[in-house]
Amino acid sequence: MLRPVRDIPRSPGWRLSTQLGGRDHGESTRAVLDVALDPKSAGRRALWTYADNGDAALGDAVLVPIGKRQALGFVVRRYEATADELGFRFDELKSIIEVVNGIRIPGVLLDLAKFVAETYLCSLPVALSVCVPPGVRERLEGAWSLGAPAGEKLSVVQQEVLRTLQEAGGELSEAEVGALPEGIQRAFKALRASGQVNFVQRLAPFLERRQKEKLVRLTSDEAAIEAFLRSEGKRKPAQALTLMRLQAAGGPPLSPLEVRALAGVTETTVRALAQEGLLEWVTTDEVKLSVPPTPNPEQQLAVDAISSAISDRESTAFLLFGVTGSGKTEVYLRAAAQALAMGRQVLYLVPEIALATQAISQMRSRFGRGVAVLHSELTQLERLRTWLRIANGEASVVLGPRSAIFAPLPNLGLIVMDEEHESAYKQEQSPRYHARTVARELARLHGCPIVLGSATPSLETFYEAEKGGVTLISLPSRAASAQMPTVEICDLTQGYRNGKPALLVPELATAISDALARGEQAILFLNRRAYAPFLMCRDCGYRTACPQCSVALSYHRGERKLRCHQCGHSVVVPSECPKCTSTRLNPFGLGTEKVEEGLRELFPAARIGRLDRDIASRKGALEEVLSAFRAQDMDILVGTQMVAKGLDFPNVTVVGVVAADISLSVPDFRSGERTFQLLSQVAGRAGRGSLPGRVFVQTFNPEHPAVVHAQGHDYVGFFEEAILERQGVGYPPFLRLVNILVTGPDREAVGKASGLVRDALPSGLTVLGPADCPLERLNNRWRRHLLLKLPAVADLAEVQSAVESVSVRGVSVVIDVDPVSLS
DNA sequence: TGGAGGTTCCCC
DNA sequence: GGGAACCTCCAT
Numbered sequence: 001m002l003r004p005v006r007d008i009p010r011s012p013g014w015r016l017s018t019q020l021g022g023r024d025h026g027e028s029t030r031a032v033l034d035v036a037l038d039p040k041s042a043g044r045r046a047l048w049t050y051a052d053n054g055d056a057a058l059g060d061a062v063l064v065p066i067g068k069r070q071a072l073g074f075v076v077r078r079y080e081a082t083a084d085e086l087g088f089r090f091d092e093l094k095s096i097i098e099v100v101n102g103i104r105i106p107g108v109l110l111d112l113a114k115f116v117a118e119t120y121l122c123s124l125p126v127a128l129s130v131c132v133p134p135g136v137r138e139r140l141e142g143a144w145s146l147g148a149p150a151g152e153k154l155s156v157v158q159q160e161v162l163r164t165l166q167e168a169g170g171e172l173s174e175a176e177v178g179a180l181p182e183g184i185q186r187a188f189k190a191l192r193a194s195g196q197v198n199f200v201q202r203l204a205p206f207l208e209r210r211q212k213e214k215l216v217r218l219t220s221d222e223a224a225i226e227a228f229l230r231s232e233g234k235r236k237p238a239q240a241l242t243l244m245r246l247q248a249a250g251g252p253p254l255s256p257l258e259v260r261a262l263a264g265v266t267e268t269t270v271r272a273l274a275q276e277g278l279l280e281w282v283t284t285d286e287v288k289l290s291v292p293p294t295p296n297p298e299q300q301l302a303v304d305a306i307s308s309a310i311s312d313r314e315s316t317a318f319l320l321f322g323v324t325g326s327g328k329t330e331v332y333l334r335a336a337a338q339a340l341a342m343g344r345q346v347l348y349l350v351p352e353i354a355l356a357t358q359a360i361s362q363m364r365s366r367f368g369r370g371v372a373v374l375h376s377e378l379t380q381l382e383r384l385r386t387w388l389r390i391a392n393g394e395a396s397v398v399l400g401p402r403s404a405i406f407a408p409l410p411n412l413g414l415i416v417m418d419e420e421h422e423s424a425y426k427q428e429q430s431p432r433y434h435a436r437t438v439a440r441e442l443a444r445l446h447g448c449p450i451v452l453g454s455a456t457p458s459l460e461t462f463y464e465a466e467k468g469g470v471t472l473i474s475l476p477s478r479a480a481s482a483q484m485p486t487v488e489i490c491d492l493t494q495g496y497r498n499g500k501p502a503l504l505v506p507e508l509a510t511a512i513s514d515a516l517a518r519g520e521q522a523i524l525f526l527n528r529r530a531y532a533p534f535l536m537c538r539d540c541g542y543r544t545a546c547p548q549c550s551v552a553l554s555y556h557r558g559e560r561k562l563r564c565h566q567c568g569h570s571v572v573v574p575s576e577c578p579k580c581t582s583t584r585l586n587p588f589g590l591g592t593e594k595v596e597e598g599l600r601e602l603f604p605a606a607r608i609g610r611l612d613r614d615i616a617s618r619k620g621a622l623e624e625v626l627s628a629f630r631a632q633d634m635d636i637l638v639g640t641q642m643v644a645k646g647l648d649f650p651n652v653t654v655v656g657v658v659a660a661d662i663s664l665s666v667p668d669f670r671s672g673e674r675t676f677q678l679l680s681q682v683a684g685r686a687g688r689g690s691l692p693g694r695v696f697v698q699t700f701n702p703e704h705p706a707v708v709h710a711q712g713h714d715y716v717g718f719f720e721e722a723i724l725e726r727q728g729v730g731y732p733p734f735l736r737l738v739n740i741l742v743t744g745p746d747r748e749a750v751g752k753a754s755g756l757v758r759d760a761l762p763s764g765l766t767v768l769g770p771a772d773c774p775l776e777r778l779n780n781r782w783r784r785h786l787l788l789k790l791p792a793v794a795d796l797a798e799v800q801s802a803v804e805s806v807s808v809r810g811v812s813v814v815i816d817v818d819p820v821s822l823s
Numbered sequence: 824t825g826g827a828g829g830t831t832c833c834c835c
Numbered sequence: 836g837g838g839a840a841c842c843t844c845c846a847t
Binding site for chain 1: 832833834835
Binding site: 040042066067068 | 836837838839
């Protein structure tokens with residue numbers, strides 16, 4: 001009897017010849033496949049090699065044996081190799097179990113994953129984990145089907161099996177067969193062995209059930225909507241917010257799912273609104289596409305430039321530089337139309353899906369149902385459906401956050417990245433990629449242009465535009481209609497010199513009371529929640545500190561709690577100092593809660609609301625506050641970044657930045673850039689309607705370039721100053737940064753490991769540290785880091801192998817290439 | 824001495 | 836992730 005090769009006893013001589021790479025064995029090759037498995041379930045180096053039996057193509061989902069288990073993986077490489085090259089004997093090669101029907105990662109995405117792995121120093125399986133269709137593993141189902149009839153004589157049971165299969169339409173699921181008596185199951189297996197029935201893994205057939213999609217749109221009765229917002233807005237905040245978001249989105253029908261996503265509400269809210277007649281149901285075919293507005297000359301120039309790059313298949317990067325209201329979106333849409341007309345697809349990236357309501361609805365009204373929106377509200381099943389819809393070419397526009405770059409688009413013609421400067425484009429978990437960098441590689445792979453849009457571009461992108469690597473297109477702001485607010489800088493050091501620093505400088509306080517007298521509204525911005533950042537004992541100097549992190553515990557007066565804003569740890573406020581038992585334990589510094597309190601004293605008649613993460617954590621509270629403010633049931637709104645993004649409040653004429661210095665004092669070389677961006681954005685909240693706006697920026701650093709240039713709405717001025725500083729100190733874009741983060745519960749072990757990393761790094765590199773991180777302890781883990789400054793085009797392979805050579809028990813070492821946060 | 828419980832390290 | 840193999844410590 002023939003036995004499988006692996007069972008033949010091996011003679012010592014045979015083994016010797018393999019080890020020595022002898023002529024007979026060492027030089028013969030086999031066709032093999034590299035299969036990437038899920039790194040979470042197959043370990044860090046989850047790339048395994050299997051014999052290639054010719055069934056699987058590159059990118060195919062396959063089931064493979066690993067140890068005694070089966071695992072789902074994706075074919076990432078097909079090649080011929082000798083045993084030496086493999087590093088193990090051919091007889092140890094296993095074959096794949098089977099190819100999963102109908103799931104294949106496009107070749108471009110495999111190349112993109114390789115780029116991510118090389119650029120961000122992670123393994124290919126980790127890079128690939130962001131490309132794979134979500135939840136396939138859970139949706140796999142074995143299916144029995146009829147195979148080739150053989151001449152052999154069949155038992156009664158076997159005949160019964162074939163008859164059952166025929167009656168079931170030639171196919172039975174694994175579950176259906178599993179429910180049959182054991183004897184019959186054995187017969188299935190026997191018939192499979194002789195090829196008369198087949199058993200394959202495939203996606204469970206839920207996908208076939210595709211219901212006709214129903215859409216909703218706002219009623220055209222605007223008076224009814226306004227009446228609802230005024231009278232019922234307070235009682236039904238979720239419904240009111242939904243209406244406001246839909247108003248902001250501007251009209252076209254959306255699916256209930258999309259409405260849920262953009263307002264953060266449930267199906268119930270949507271249904272209630274439909275019941276009340278404020279939303280109307282429409283079917284897909286009723287949707288009329290809107291007629292695009294005529295572009296102005298600057299927009300037309302931009303569109304022409306991008307369009308010719310699309311038709312010439314040039315992977316040019318454009319920077320579309322213009323303030324809000326300058327018409328960037330119209331350029332995106334026209335360029336997108338161009339790509340679609342050529343039978344290619346469009347990828348539209350946004351930093352946060354909740355803030356992209358206008359983009360979604362404009363895409364919808366311009367391009368109809370071929371738009372797929374990816375967002376965090378999707379269930380796993382919905383994600384998988386969307387993934388397949390995109391892969392099958394049914395969706396020609398994909399809109400989503402950074403993860404959308406890995407959508408399986410087969411023939412991309414245009415990439416749009418709106419608000420390209422946003423830090424949300426950097427992924428802070430492995431793979432730690434920056435979507436801007438990856439998107440540009442994707443554009444190169446597809447041979448299509450990429451349009452980066454911003455009013456305050458990243459210094460990196462604008463610098464490249466100056467150097468010519470990126471084509472700059474400026475859109476001048478529109479004249480009369482969108483007037484920029486006046487910005488006044490208020491020097492807080494004056495207040496200290498006069499002895500008693502007030503919460504608001506007199507000019508700002510006056511401006512607010514004048515606005516209130518005219519029936520207008522004001523927003524006050526402070527980028528720090530809680531009442532005060534810490535409590536301090538007036539007798540012994542003790543400060544409240546988190547037991548798990550190296551930060552102070554913030555004082556939350558309303559809750560009577562001390563909270564850590566890093567790890568969430570909270571304790572009841574002690575009545576006396578834990579160190580000296582003094583009762584003079586007082587709040588120091590400023591938070592939104594205290595601003596709110598101060599405003600109530602300053603403007604006792606005003607209706608004041610607050611919006612920050614503490615408020616928004618209560619379900620429905622965000623909606624309540626926003627709809628009350630919008631309905632003018634509130635005069636002054638105090639808040640963090642949350643108030644700077646998203647909604648338009650046309651009646652707001654005064655915006656005050658309570659302390660611009662909080663973001664300036666962050667120990668990070670980008671803090672100036674971030675402050676400029678933040679101030680520009682906050683300033684944009686004033687005077688959005690027909691009324692002129694005034695912005696007041698209170699600061700201890702009135703001379704800081706970020707403050708001075710934000711006052712003049714002068715991005716270029718800020719850029720020129722900031723870029724010189726970057727060059728002088730040696731930061732991006734002039735050098736490349738790599739941050740190596742070493743963490744663990746044992747401080748000594750972390751210290752030792754960080755030293756070992758230092759020693760393992762190749763000589764000749766500029767290495768800062770190892771040093772404690774600005775946040776030296778987080779969640780009971782000590783943190784040290786090394787910062788590498790490398791030439792912009794450095795080969796990082798040596799850095800990776802140096803880091804991987806270090807292994808200290810309980811210590812993890814993470815490499816962050818092109819870090820966005822250094823704390 | 825053995826077995827319970829923890830840790831490490833392979834899986835192609 | 837899961838299982839084998841290896842390691843450690845202590846009760847007997």
